Amino acid sequence: MIKAGIIGATGYVGAELLRLLLNHPLIEIGAISSVSFEGQEINKIYKNFLSKTDLICETMDDVIKKCDVIFTALPHGLSEGIAKKAIDSNKICIDMGADFRLTDEEEYKLWYGKDFSEPELHNQSVYGLPELNKEKIKEASLIANPGCYPTSIELGLMPLLKNSLIELKGIICDSKSGTTGAGRGLALNTHFPEENETFAPYNIGGHRHTPEIEEMLSTIAQDKVTVTFTPHLLPINRGILSTIYCNPKEEVNLEFLHKLYTDFYKNKPFVEILPIGETASIKNIRLSNNCHISLHLNHRKDQIIIISTIDNMIKGAAGQAIQNMNIILGFDETEGLNFIAPAF
């Protein structure tokens, strides 16, 4: 059986990936690693794993050695060297961090403050949004797994941009995310009494997902797209909902939009277009790999409003990584990912 490994298994993304992979029928876990918890059982750190796994956190090198598919779940800047080792050992590497998401090194330097350390690898890496790049993913051995906010926004805009139906300037992406997106690290703004019963935006004009969004939307549109992206923190654990405002080049109606989206996504197993009149909501996709999209017009019918919602930890991270792995390994794209959102 194919062996998968996780480097950085004790962060939220790593732990979520482990949870999903343990239920994947065609994969076994070869090894996991954690710098902070090396030598410790994962089920002591996350007690939901009690009796489900006895895996012990090993070193990165153990993971690379023992596994066929290496998932990296690390802060940005740490994955390039590991990916190099993995690729040099002929392993598949799926990076869940930001290191390979941008192709433009200048933009990377601008937003992340460092150069590419393994520039040649960036030519090999494929942006792992299966609804966009499935054919390329099939052939790839290095995947840049998309960011959570970008996934919700790119899926929400792809049919319009592919068909040149909207103005490319001034798209507004007002996104709201649950707190797991901020990770396991302690901070005052995610201290329970500070985050409970409140709501606020953060990093306005400065969130590092901005260049990823603009670069990928431009790739999709085959022309320069600019957005205003405003992330907000919701007092819930999981889920991203993006409210996207864009201006149609010509008058549109909902029936047209609905057909466009439905046709576009008809063979994409994880994207659902809601019926006209319904509104996407986090609760219907939370804890699943699904993306729900609903389509709306403002009251003057001169602006399109797209609601796109995903689970930030699954379709926005660990689930999408498994979807990429499935495609590379020739499995059914939905293998191990067919679980249904608990609506309550």
Add this chain to the structure above:
Amino acid sequence: MIKAGIIGATGYVGAELLRLLLNHPLIEIGAISSVSFEGQEINKIYKNFLSKTDLICETMDDVIKKCDVIFTALPHGLSEGIAKKAIDSNKICIDMGADFRLTDEEEYKLWYGKDFSEPELHNQSVYGLPELNKEKIKEASLIANPGCYPTSIELGLMPLLKNSLIELKGIICDSKSGTTGAGRGLALNTHFPEENETFAPYNIGGHRHTPEIEEMLSTIAQDKVTVTFTPHLLPINRGILSTIYCNPKEEVNLEFLHKLYTDFYKNKPFVEILPIGETASIKNIRLSNNCHISLHLNHRKDQIIIISTIDNMIKGAAGQAIQNMNIILGFDETEGLNFIAPAF
């Protein structure tokens, strides 16, 4: 001592107003009414009032007869007749519903499905946003207390519109509200297991605060303003945060904007402009009559983003109504409203 009365005291807005008025040092409660709970003690219905008041719900006519200031907290369509009676009895009437908010009867008909029943009263009524209309409010005896979403949006945009600094078309108001805004009536979308741990917009393109926002922004700008308004429901009790996107006519910078807003609101006791670099958050105004506004630019510096946040039940309803009463009665505008938000 001046006697205040509440018609509709057992809805959330009415009960919140009662809570605030009981602590107002210059007012006593003359009577309260409720159709559903007539004859019952309010402290049996809301047990937070135990030992704080023994008031019994009486009839509307009792309230009008016994009180000098009549607050109406009723579903739309029910206040006009009551306001007529109150005004005919030379009482002050502050309507917390929607009946007098729009001056354009055609718009009212379009969004509310009915005509004005007391059209002549609409000439007397004053839109009770003290930061805009304080002088008119002083002379008024009939106040249309603003809606909660419109309050947050109008306060957020007033300095820019008064100074003709932004494009009047295509302003986007992405607003998020706590669930008390939906009132005490039971509904599936506010059933705890359905609303907890989720987030979604509602009434896209169809929320009845839309014409109020457009009419008042146009009044402020003295020109036709159009907006796209999208309300969302937050899984918290209180607070509205509006993220407002607008396009400056000429390039602006944050220092300029900050000075503009600070000067504009310098004598307005309830509006605070946050220092540059800080972001408004519901937790700092929740359970107070304050509005916090923070100013931002997107990453290309070509769009202004305004964050404006209030407590929907206080500055967005009961507190603003008291502020209006204070102005009419010649009290200090802040009387009974100086309480500070509990930040946690």
Add this chain to the structure above:
Amino acid sequence: MIKAGIIGATGYVGAELLRLLLNHPLIEIGAISSVSFEGQEINKIYKNFLSKTDLICETMDDVIKKCDVIFTALPHGLSEGIAKKAIDSNKICIDMGADFRLTDEEEYKLWYGKDFSEPELHNQSVYGLPELNKEKIKEASLIANPGCYPTSIELGLMPLLKNSLIELKGIICDSKSGTTGAGRGLALNTHFPEENETFAPYNIGGHRHTPEIEEMLSTIAQDKVTVTFTPHLLPINRGILSTIYCNPKEEVNLEFLHKLYTDFYKNKPFVEILPIGETASIKNIRLSNNCHISLHLNHRKDQIIIISTIDNMIKGAAGQAIQNMNIILGFDETEGLNFIAPAF
């Protein structure tokens, strides 16, 4: 393939059971029914099912006719007649309501206000707590699926009672449940603004799970056991945590207790005894079929405190029902139930 059906599929328990059964590898859904939503697609009522199933709500008779295993998820008093029909048609019936949980008809009459309508069926029914009754369940065709609170309490006390180690009088069960336990029906106490940010007990001295708890604990102890049971409502969706206080007949220590429990549950796949020094928490079992138990002494070491926690909708309802079905059908007890709690 075996066909399962759900009568009452649109309540929370029914919908949760459907969600779990759709992922069960050895079962297909034959039919579902709902009186309120007959003729409607379940994915219109619960949008988490979009693209996951097109099942339409049929009639009860359709379910009985088309399926081999009939699950009833109905308010008490409605299952007896249906169970009769199912058993008479040689089907397996698993009742998730209260109708068959009590064997003492007098107690049933006292707490539920009605007689048994099919008294002879009560001789056939087996109380479906697999950790207690697995052998009987194997032979059964009619299962009384336990209540959620009783499951948490019975699993928490079984090793002590089976071994006659504690006083049988005065056991205190202080239980706390998420709001899904109250079902989909609207009520003021589960209206979001009323339930959020609060906490309170309910039905003190009068909750209908009390006689079930006492009857089953007495069965386990083979002697009369009495309890004080106090349920509380937590402002969360899922999970029950019971804090159980009991008095040891002789002095005990934690090592002894831990070994007792670990041995007792060693072949029970869903019950985990936490290491000494750790404390059971809802987050580690939520959305799984697991029960976590931790063992403690008070500061004088003269009282045992047991923390027992389950997901009220899964091990406390739908998951346990599937566990019972698996046992009856000769499947592995864990089939379709091996999913891991998402700890965040």
Add this chain to the structure above:
Amino acid sequence: MIKAGIIGATGYVGAELLRLLLNHPLIEIGAISSVSFEGQEINKIYKNFLSKTDLICETMDDVIKKCDVIFTALPHGLSEGIAKKAIDSNKICIDMGADFRLTDEEEYKLWYGKDFSEPELHNQSVYGLPELNKEKIKEASLIANPGCYPTSIELGLMPLLKNSLIELKGIICDSKSGTTGAGRGLALNTHFPEENETFAPYNIGGHRHTPEIEEMLSTIAQDKVTVTFTPHLLPINRGILSTIYCNPKEEVNLEFLHKLYTDFYKNKPFVEILPIGETASIKNIRLSNNCHISLHLNHRKDQIIIISTIDNMIKGAAGQAIQNMNIILGFDETEGLNFIAPAF
């Protein structure tokens, strides 16, 4: 005007006290201090204070010098020396920490791991539960402000213990608290994604409020009282609800209990006994200085269950401290504390 000062103003208890004192009509703030934030404006740290106060954090000595009443809101072990200085300067000192709560130095050493550093001061200090010690508080200059859990439990049991109506052994106090009780310090168990949607006990058998509860209940009963105390953490910000189980010496009924409690607390402005049949709930006292108590029997009528609920930050800390100050200064006990809980 009397000047009050807060030592430790930037912790949650200190900041809450400041919020309440700023609205106290007979007090002005002389100075506040914070070791961590010395020299900084409090409204930069807690933005709810924007435009409400410009106070700057000074040193402890500044506070003692400038103020008549010194409140200490510090981790245990730090207040004794400060209290000494304050008392030596003839100031009133109200310690909100644990340093003076226990009179038994051996118990203090056992639970807190240190000796009294100013043993003679302990003879002067008065336990500041006004419903028990009002006459002593009037004469005191050093107050040990009670713990939050102990306040809820002592108020709940006082009428029964004063009248020798219950067994003194084996009282069970199952208490649940909001997260503000854990303070502003970051910890994994109060990281939002870890604490949200869960519930668990903590420190079973080892919480430091245990000896305070036992010592004070014994003082009230004038005999040795033992309890089992189990604290739990609720996923809400504020509020403690204690479910207290005790055994009556002779049979009692609810009418008798209700009269006993109502009479006992009739001149105590902050304690309300709910009518028979109603149940105390955090929402009705949250953000107020009130304590709500409801009285119940179990289904066999052989055990008394008392529900006692307070806001942990107000009646359990800052509000009670002000109540003590009011009594010492000869103000009305309710001065500055009459605000009403917002029920939603």
